[in-house]
Amino acid sequence: MIGRLFKIIFLVIFFLLIVSMIVVLNTPKTASIKTQDGKTFPDTTNLRQLNGELVNPLEFTEGKILVNIWASWCITCLVEHPFLEKISQEYPDLKLVGINYKDTISKANNYLERNGDPFMYSIFDNTGSFALKLGVTGAPETFLIIDGVIVEHRIGEVNRVIWEQDFEVFF
Numbered sequence: 001m002i003g004r005l006f007k008i009i010f011l012v013i014f015f016l017l018i019v020s021m022i023v024v025l026n027t028p029k030t031a032s033i034k035t036q037d038g039k040t041f042p043d044t045t046n047l048r049q050l051n052g053e054l055v056n057p058l059e060f061t062e063g064k065i066l067v068n069i070w071a072s073w074c075i076t077c078l079v080e081h082p083f084l085e086k087i088s089q090e091y092p093d094l095k096l097v098g099i100n101y102k103d104t105i106s107k108a109n110n111y112l113e114r115n116g117d118p119f120m121y122s123i124f125d126n127t128g129s130f131a132l133k134l135g136v137t138g139a140p141e142t143f144l145i146i147d148g149v150i151v152e153h154r155i156g157e158v159n160r161v162i163w164e165q166d167f168e169v170f171f
Contacts, residue, residue, distance in 0.1 A: 036143065037153050038150065039135075040150070041067075041134075042130065049122060050112075053121075055121075055123055060145060061147065061148040062148070063095065064170070066094055066096045066145075067098075068080075068119070069098075069099045070101065070122075071100060071101045071103045072108055073107070076140055080159065083163070084096065084119075085116050091171065097123065098123070099134075100122045101136070101139045102126060102127070102128045137155060140158070141154065144167055152167055154166060
């Protein structure tokens with residue numbers, strides 16, 4: 001009698017385990033990180049460039065602007081940097097603006113002196129507070145803004161393949 005009861009309990013547990021696995025495996029996956037596509041670019045009033053000048057907020061309301069979040073301590077940013085240089089040459093009408101993320105001014109300027117500066121200018125965001133408004137999770141991240149609206153947001157490195165796949169359609 002105990003042996004039969006044990007078999008029934010075992011079969012019930014096994015059946016519940018199988019049903020649970022089927023439910024879990026058939027549950028649609030959701031993205032854990034949402035991009036900012038379709039959102040308005042945050043106000044840049046009172047932000048400063050690396051050189052100390054105030055940022056003109058009107059610059060982000062018209063035309064095409066590629067905004068790249070970067071830092072001197074970011075290895076992937078260093079890998080991505082030569083491609084940004086190419087983009088700045090291939091698309092001379094595209095405004096390329098950097099946002100220096102959680103860095104120091106001296107380290108940021110040394111990085112640009114060593115590796116070249118593809119940006120019109122870089123916004124200095126040493127606390128990451130402006131990046132937080134953008135929904136940034138870390139460096140690098142890249143945003144394409146057209147007339148004040150984020151139309152493409154890439155988390156991670158932008159290279160030729162990513163550019164052709166996600167960004168080039170807007171040009």
